[in-house]
Amino acid sequence: MQKCFEIVDSPDRPNIKLFCHRYTGSLPLSLVFKYLVTSIKDKKEKSERYLIFCTSIKNCTDVYTMLRMELDKDINYVHMYHSQTAENVKEVIKKDMGHDDGLIRLLVATSAAGMGVNFKGVNQVINYGVPKNMDTFVQQLGRAGRDGTQAMALLLYCGRQCKGIDSDMKNYISDDSKCRRNLLLSAYNTDVNKGLLKHLCCDICEQQCDCGSPDCKLYAHPVVQALTEDISDVETSSSSSESSNSFSDFS
Numbered sequence: 278m279q280k281c282f283e284i285v286d287s288p289d290r291p292n293i294k295l296f297c298h299r300y301t302g303s304l305p306l307s308l309v310f311k312y313l314v315t316s317i318k319d320k321k322e323k324s325e326r327y328l329i330f331c332t333s334i335k336n337c338t339d340v341y342t343m344l345r346m347e348l349d350k351d352i353n354y355v356h357m358y359h360s361q362t363a364e365n366v367k368e369v370i371k372k373d374m375g376h377d378d379g380l381i382r383l384l385v386a387t388s389a390a391g392m393g394v395n396f397k398g399v400n401q402v403i404n405y406g407v408p409k410n411m412d413t414f415v416q417q418l419g420r421a422g423r424d425g426t427q428a429m430a431l432l433l434y435c436g437r438q439c440k441g442i443d444s445d446m447k448n449y450i451s452d453d454s455k456c457r458r459n460l461l462l463s464a465y466n467t468d469v470n471k472g473l474l475k476h477l478c479c480d481i482c483e484q485q486c487d488c489g490s491p492d493c494k495l496y497a498h499p500v501v502q503a504l505t506e507d508i509s510d511v512e513t514s515s516s517s518s519e520s521s522n523s524f525s526d527f528s
Contacts, residue, residue, distance in 0.1 A: 287467045288415045293428045295418075295457040295479040296498045297450055302435035306343040309433070312503035314347045317354050317382055324354065324382040326398045330417045331387055332406035332438070334359045340405060341385045358386040358394070371395070388413060396420050400428040403500065406438040411445040411464045427477070431498050456482050 300309060307314070316324045331337040341357040348355065356370050373379035377398035384390065402421040408414040414432070422428025432450065439450070445464040452460060457479035459469050469478075475486035476493045480501075486493055 287462070288419075288465055289458065289462055289467060289470065290419055290422065290428075291470050291473050291477075292422045292425055293418060293430050294477055294496055295461070296429060296431040296501060297457060297480065298431065298433050298498075298501045298504065299450070300433065300435055300504055302437050304435075306340060307347055308507070309504065310340070310343070310500070311507060312500045313383060314344065315503075316499075317348060317351050321351065321354065322378075322380060322382065325401055326379075326381070327383045327401045327403065328390075328396065328399050328420055329383065329385045329403045329405050330390070330408075331385065332408060334361060334387060336406055337385055337387050344383070344385070354380060354382040356381050356384050358384060358390040360387065360389040362389075374399075388417065391416055391420065396423065399423070400426055402428070402430045404430070404432045405434070407432065407434050407442050407446055407450060409441060409446070410443045411449070411461065414446065414449075415461065427496075429496075429498055431500060433500070453481065458482075 313327060329340060331340060337357060337359050341355070344355050345352045356366075356373075358367065358370050362370075370381065370384065371394050373381045374384065375395045375397055379398070399420055400422050402418050404414065404417060408417065418430035421430050434450065439447075448463075449457065449460045456469065458473075462469055474488055474490075475482040476488065476490070476496055480498070483493075483496065
């Protein structure tokens with residue numbers, strides 16, 4: 278074939294700040310997602326819209342069940358979407374999520390929600406558990422900030438959620454010395470945009486940011502902040518039973 282051209286599209290989404298946080302596996306889900314529960318209780322329909330991607334229907338159901346117990350009547354602001362969700366319910370979710378000001382403020386879903394659902398007003402995506410491969414991860418985090426506004430993507434996991442993942446995902450969650458965006462893009466042989474402010478890049482780069490902007494410290498992740506502030510004593514007492522980023526988790 279003559280005059281053949283290869284077109285490569287970078288998977289980078291510079292308006293999405295990347296976060297990765299490992300929590301102690303013994304923590305109850307009500308503590309892991311305490312910030313989201315509090316936000317919905319306090320702000321109702323004014324709460325920021327979140328999308329939580331789970332790695333299985335079971336995990337999806339576990340998170341939704343916890344939210345149902347914690348939120349009581351405020352569960353109206355939460356929905357669940359996976360391959361076994363009834364078609365009429367899926368249509369209700371799709372319609373609501375197609376509007377910035379829809380009633381749903383938190384959608385708990387599997388990868389099934391990544392197909393045929395037009396998400397609007399989502400600037401916060403959380404991956405609960407490590408996706409099996411980088412392609413799935415990139416596709417899911419890319420649901421945040423589709424309108425170009427500043428967004429956040431958090432990979433939230435514990436040690437038992439690391440099994441069966443590919444080498445790119447292992448590198449992404451294990452290396453706390455390198456830029457998250459650089460690790461992600463290296464899987465696609467793509468370079469990072471050098472003009473991106475460090476405090477808007479990832480949780481690693483923000484520690485090195487010296488831009489002097491008054492907004493520099495305003496882009497911490499609220500879910501991670503709540504975890505580290507409210508349950509640091511729990512994580513400390515449990516640290517002996519779960520070592521940090523051990524590759525034995527990946528076997």
